[in-house]
Amino acid sequence: MPHDGIMVAAGSRPGNPLARILVELGAVPAWLDGLEGATLGEALIQVREVVDRTESLFAGGLRRFDTSGEYAADGAIGIVPWLRWKCRLSAGAAAERVGIARQLDHLPKTEEAFARGELSYQHVAVMARTAEHVGAAAVRKAEASLLKAAETMDPGQFVGVAKNFEHRVDAAGALAETNRAYERRYLHIGDPVDGLVRLDGLLDAEGGATVRTALNPFMKPGKADDRTAGQRLADALLELCKQRPASKNGDGAGPRPQLIIRATVETLAGIPGAPAGELEGGSTVPAETVQRLACDSAISRIIAKGELDFEITRASRSIPPATRRALAARDHHCVAQSCDRQPSWCDGHHRQFWTNGGPTALPNLVLLCRPHHRMVHEGGFQLRPAADGRWILIRPVAAHARSA
Numbered sequence: 001m002p003h004d005g006i007m008v009a010a011g012s013r014p015g016n017p018l019a020r021i022l023v024e025l026g027a028v029p030a031w032l033d034g035l036e037g038a039t040l041g042e043a044l045i046q047v048r049e050v051v052d053r054t055e056s057l058f059a060g061g062l063r064r065f066d067t068s069g070e071y072a073a074d075g076a077i078g079i080v081p082w083l084r085w086k087c088r089l090s091a092g093a094a095a096e097r098v099g100i101a102r103q104l105d106h107l108p109k110t111e112e113a114f115a116r117g118e119l120s121y122q123h124v125a126v127m128a129r130t131a132e133h134v135g136a137a138a139v140r141k142a143e144a145s146l147l148k149a150a151e152t153m154d155p156g157q158f159v160g161v162a163k164n165f166e167h168r169v170d171a172a173g174a175l176a177e178t179n180r181a182y183e184r185r186y187l188h189i190g191d192p193v194d195g196l197v198r199l200d201g202l203l204d205a206e207g208g209a210t211v212r213t214a215l216n217p218f219m220k221p222g223k224a225d226d227r228t229a230g231q232r233l234a235d236a237l238l239e240l241c242k243q244r245p246a247s248k249n250g251d252g253a254g255p256r257p258q259l260i261i262r263a264t265v266e267t268l269a270g271i272p273g274a275p276a277g278e279l280e281g282g283s284t285v286p287a288e289t290v291q292r293l294a295c296d297s298a299i300s301r302i303i304a305k306g307e308l309d310f311e312i313t314r315a316s317r318s319i320p321p322a323t324r325r326a327l328a329a330r331d332h333h334c335v336a337q338s339c340d341r342q343p344s345w346c347d348g349h350h351r352q353f354w355t356n357g358g359p360t361a362l363p364n365l366v367l368l369c370r371p372h373h374r375m376v377h378e379g380g381f382q383l384r385p386a387a388d389g390r391w392i393l394i395r396p397v398a399a400h401a402r403s404a
C-alpha cells in the first residue's frame, strides 16, 4: 500500500480538501459514462485541467518538501529516490518534477499561469528545462513572450521556440547540447530471437531527419494496403536498403546489395526434410525464403552447403540486365491486381522455379513487389492470370500448400 505514515497523518487531519476531492473522484466515472460527443470532449478538457492544476499544487508542495530535507526522515538519500519510492514515479519523471519545482521559484509568471490552469504541465516542463539550460534570470527577461507563445502552441511546437530562445541567449550552450546529443548516437541490431531482430538506437536531430526524409518516399500506402504505419516504416527501411545504387531508369537492372545465403540443393528444391538456409551471422531462414531470395538472385547469392557445390553453381542464375529491362517494360509495375509498386521495388519472380527447370526467360518471369513476392513464396499464395492481364493471388487452402 502506498499509504505510509506521512500520508495517513495528512489524510487524517481535519478539513483535508484532498480527501474530499478523492471522494468526489469516485463519482466521476458514472458521470463520464453518461456523456457523449462534444459534451464528453469538454469533460476530457476539464480532466486535463484538473491534472495540470494538481501538478501545479504538487510542484509547490514538492519545493518546500525538497528544501526541508524531510524525505531523509523516511530513510531516502534524496528527493528523487523518495519520489520514486513513495510516489511511484520513474527516475526521469521524478527528476523532471524536482526540476520544475526548483525552477518555478525563479519564474513567478510561469508559476502563476500554471496555478491558474492556463499552462499545461508539459509546457511548464519545457520552461523549467530552458531555465536549467540558460539560467532562470535569462528566461525571466523573456518570460512574458515565452508564455504568450506557450498559450497558442502545443508542447512539441513550444520546444522549438524554447530551443530557438536558448540558441539566442547561449549559442555556445546550444551547440554544446547538440554535440552532447550527437555523442549519444548509436544503433543496435540485435541477434535474431524467435525469428525477430530488434533494432534500437538514438540519432541526433539531423540524423533523425535524414532517415525520415529518406524513408518517406517508401512509406506511401498502396491501394487496399492493410499494413500498419509501423509495418510500412519497417518495409520502407528495407526498401531503402535494397535499392540498387544509380539505377537511372528505375527498371531495377543495376547491381544491388547482395545477401549471402548458404543452402543445400535440397533446400532450394523444397524437398521435405531439407535443412534451413543460413544467413551470414548464423541465423536461419526457411526453405521458402531461400527460394524467394534465389528467385531473383540479383538480391542474393546462394552459396552451396555440402557436396553439391557444382550443381548449385550450374543451376544458379541471375536475371540478365537485358531480360530485366524487358520485364520492366512489359509489366510496368508489380503484376498483382490492385498493386502499382514500381519496377525498382520489385523482384523478378520465376513462375516455374528454376530448380524445377523453369527458364530465366521473359515468358516465365513476372514482376512482383517484395510483399507480394513474399506472399507467393512464404505465404503459399498461387498466381492465377486475370482477364485484364494482371495476376490474382489465391490464398492457399491448406497451410502446407506451397508454390515455388
Ligand SMILES: [Zn+2]
Binding pocket: 291, 292, 295, 296, 348, 349, 350, 373, 376, 377, 404
Ligand atoms: Zn519468386
Ligand SMILES: [Zn+2]
Binding pocket: 334, 335, 336, 339, 340, 341, 368, 369, 370, 371, 372
Ligand atoms: Zn505488389
